Amino acid sequence: MLRNPQLNAKGELQHLLSVEGLPRELLVQILDTAESFAGVTERDIKKVPLLRGKSVFNLFFEGSTRTRTTFEIAAKRLSADVINLNVAVSSTSKGESLLDTVANLSAMQADIFVVRHGSSGAPYLIARHVKPHEHVINAGDGRHAHPTQGLLDLFTIRHYKKDFSRLTVAVVGDVLHSRVARSLIHGLTTLGAPEVRVIGPQTLIPAGAAALGVRVCHSMKEGLKDADVVVMLRLQNERMSGTLLPSAQEFNKHYGLTADKLALAKADAIVMHPGPMNRGVEIDSNVADGPHSVILPQVTFGIAVRMAVMSMVAGGG
Amino acid sequence: MAALPDAEALCAALAAALAPRIGPTSAMIGIHTGGAWVAERLHAALGMREPLGFLDIAFYRDDYDRKGLARDPKRSKIPFDVAGKDLLLVDDVLYTGRTVRAAINELFDYGRPASISLVVLAERDGRQLPICAQHAGARIEVAAGMRLRLKRSEQGRLSLELERVA
Numbered sequence: 001m002l003r004n005p006q007l008n009a010k011g012e013l014q015h016l017l018s019v020e021g022l023p024r025e026l027l028v029q030i031l032d033t034a035e036s037f038a039g040v041t042e043r044d045i046k047k048v049p050l051l052r053g054k055s056v057f058n059l060f061f062e063g064s065t066r067t068r069t070t071f072e073i074a075a076k077r078l079s080a081d082v083i084n085l086n087v088a089v090s091s092t093s094k095g096e097s098l099l100d101t102v103a104n105l106s107a108m109q110a111d112i113f114v115v116r117h118g119s120s121g122a123p124y125l126i127a128r129h130v131k132p133h134e135h136v137i138n139a140g141d142g143r144h145a146h147p148t149q150g151l152l153d154l155f156t157i158r159h160y161k162k163d164f165s166r167l168t169v170a171v172v173g174d175v176l177h178s179r180v181a182r183s184l185i186h187g188l189t190t191l192g193a194p195e196v197r198v199i200g201p202q203t204l205i206p207a208g209a210a211a212l213g214v215r216v217c218h219s220m221k222e223g224l225k226d227a228d229v230v231v232m233l234r235l236q237n238e239r240m241s242g243t244l245l246p247s248a249q250e251f252n253k254h255y256g257l258t259a260d261k262l263a264l265a266k267a268d269a270i271v272m273h274p275g276p277m278n279r280g281v282e283i284d285s286n287v288a289d290g291p292h293s294v295i296l297p298q299v300t301f302g303i304a305v306r307m308a309v310m311s312m313v314a315g316g317g
Numbered sequence: 318m319a320a321l322p323d324a325e326a327l328c329a330a331l332a333a334a335l336a337p338r339i340g341p342t343s344a345m346i347g348i349h350t351g352g353a354w355v356a357e358r359l360h361a362a363l364g365m366r367e368p369l370g371f372l373d374i375a376f377y378r379d380d381y382d383r384k385g386l387a388r389d390p391k392r393s394k395i396p397f398d399v400a401g402k403d404l405l406l407v408d409d410v411l412y413t414g415r416t417v418r419a420a421i422n423e424l425f426d427y428g429r430p431a432s433i434s435l436v437v438l439a440e441r442d443g444r445q446l447p448i449c450a451q452h453a454g455a456r457i458e459v460a461a462g463m464r465l466r467l468k469r470s471e472q473g474r475l476s477l478e479l480e481r482v483a
Binding site: 012029032033035036037038039040043044045047048049050311312315316 | 373375376377381382383384385386388389390391392393394422423426427428
């Protein structure tokens with residue numbers, strides 16, 4: 001059997017490329033470690049010396065403010081040096097290949113590469129070519145995976161709901177284009193959530209969704225009933241070819257989260273969104289800013305989760 | 318080899334020795350995991366004003382580059398302001414001194430205490446840093462290749478044990 005490219009020979013995290021394929025114990029270890037780091041982020045001095053002298057290169061071939069910033073904050077709180085590269089407008093546009101870019105940064109003595117790329121699998125390609133002491137963290141690749149977002153979603157759910165074993169989680173919207181949904185669903189099934197539902201129009205649900213172990217619903221009425229957790233996905237305008245949806249208004253009418261639709265879920269349900277939100281499209285403002293919303297805590301937890309992942313991959317010999 | 322002293326009796330004797338030194342600015346912090354057990358005993362016996370604090374030094378260890386992060390770090394919790402406090406830092410066994418070094422570094426990221434005193438249930442030879450305990454329950458000879466550890470039974474009883482280093 002091929003060794004999982006994310007793990008070293010001892011079964012420890014070497015790279016974080018996808019939530020898929022991570023054993024349950026390792027997922028729990030990441031969440032527990034993040035819990036300890038959440039304590040650090042509540043102190044006056046929000047810094048620990050773990051990654052002193054190490055360099056983290058943020059390699060974003062695709063734009064993202066929130067993810068890049070929270071990785072940067074996480075690395076700085078671990079005392080690493082952070083170098084941000086807006087590769088989209090530099091080397092690549094001059095024709096340098098992905099692996100040449102990485103080889104050059106490696107020559108500048110990188111320890112961790114945080115990679116966001118429009119093509120699925122790009123972080124895997126890099127992970128196969130880096131030196132043994134270099135680590136790759138996938139910060140979103142194409143439609144494939146966004147593991148740190150998936151992990152912070154799991155962390156948020158565990159924070160508010162404690163235990164996965166009795167949860168009904170509804171993931172709503174553009175599942176087809178969502179690497180966030182994919183990472184979260186793998187994590188939820190690994191951690192034993194008994195019911196994961198995906199809700200959306202037929203055109204935005206991937207054909208193989210049922211094979212992931214989820215229940216596919218095409219109406220909010222069916223999908224939100226008695227849900228403990230409602231995860232809204234961003235309608236990815238920039239990824240839509242235009243033929244999948246009649247209009248954003250039409251989408252909002254059927255699948256936008258309004259207070260009325262949220263009332264179908266459990267009274268203590270939490271509402272999550274990976275951001276950035278399209279208010280009035282997939283989520284109404286009074287829900288996004290309402291008492292069920294944990295959208296901003298998700299961002300804060302994202303820092304602790306990224307600290308956990310970076311310190312777990314970079315430690316040891 | 319002489320029998321190891323009873324850990325519960327050592328806790329009681331330590332508490333008695335510390336009692337005259339507890340003042341209005343005193344506060345106690347236990348180092349996970351063994352030090353936290355001892356600190357729970359002492360804190361209860363001494364009736365201190367501030368709640369007990371806990372430190373997990375996983376993020377301050379000096380062997381991270383060799384060994385990586387501990388598998389199950391606990392969350393450090395210090396439920397009082399350390400600034401100006403006379404801190405009693407509690408651990409189970411003082412050996413190389415590296416854990417205490419890490420704990421002191423972490424404490425200073427919470428604030429500037431007035432003082433820190435080290436309280437340990439037992440100390441043994443093998444210091445690698447200029448660190449000593451102000452209060453030690455016992456001094457125990459440990460043969461090469463052996464490790465002195467504090468254990469807690471399911472009933473919550475503490476005991477010292479010698480085990481072979483793997």
